Amino acid sequence: MKDKTKFDNAASTLFAPQLVGLVTTVDRANRPNVATFAWIMSTSHDPELVAVSVSRQRYTYECLTDEFVINLPTKELLEQVWAVGTRSGRNVDKFQATGLTPIPADVVKPPRIAECPTHIECRIIDTLDTGDHTIFVGEVVAKSGDPDAMKDGALNERIEPLFHLGGKKFLCGRERIDVDRHRRGKGSV
Numbered sequence: 001m002k003d004k005t006k007f008d009n010a011a012s013t014l015f016a017p018q019l020v021g022l023v024t025t026v027d028r029a030n031r032p033n034v035a036t037f038a039w040i041m042s043t044s045h046d047p048e049l050v051a052v053s054v055s056r057q058r059y060t061y062e063c064l065t066d067e068f069v070i071n072l073p074t075k076e077l078l079e080q081v082w083a084v085g086t087r088s089g090r091n092v093d094k095f096q097a098t099g100l101t102p103i104p105a106d107v108v109k110p111p112r113i114a115e116c117p118t119h120i121e122c123r124i125i126d127t128l129d130t131g132d133h134t135i136f137v138g139e140v141v142a143k144s145g146d147p148d149a150m151k152d153g154a155l156n157e158r159i160e161p162l163f164h165l166g167g168k169k170f171l172c173g174r175e176r177i178d179v180d181r182h183r184r185g186k187g188s189v
């Protein structure tokens, strides 16, 4: 067995890669905002719930009063993902600044992002303060996306989601692996 070594990296970097989402909200003046979040997860099947962990310093934190949309970006949107994840919507319209296109959501007030292939619309049902972040739990009220985004009940491998490794590093790949086929020595499906 190899010797182990101690790491002084943040624990979050050991959870990597983490799926990147673009969370849209509306502020008190009804202006849409968008920011990048990698601390996102599903938390329940029935009811269907998802959660996002948000620093209380973010403008998004102030906008998370009622509803939000998680839009899943692809590799082609890396520039925009970085831009909306490094600037605050407090003083700038990030849709205008990045060219991302807000389109109406099916159910909630915050917009979907046209360039993203999939969208999860949520209504906030709970929050949990945890250290310097707050976890917002959202009930899923609508799911939508490009017609070819899903294939056989899973994400189409033609779509390349973005994963965050930490800092300025991301990971991206499109191989779909089925565990049974993998055991038989042919993993990809």
Ligand SMILES: Cc1cc2nc3c(=O)[nH]c(=O)nc-3n(C[C@H](O)[C@H](O)[C@H](O)COP(=O)(O)O)c2cc1C
Binding pocket: 020, 033, 034, 035, 036, 037, 038, 039, 040, 053, 054, 055, 057, 058, 059, 060, 061, 081, 082, 084, 085, 086, 087, 088, 089, 090, 133, 164
């Ligand atoms: C790849 C990436 C992932 C991020 N993940 C989170 C996260 O999970 N939670 C968080 O509070 N901020 C996260 N951020 C930082 C926010 O996106 C960033 O502070 C943004 O400017 C907030 O914008 P706002 O002030 O308009 O809400 C992330 C940034 C990047 C680039």
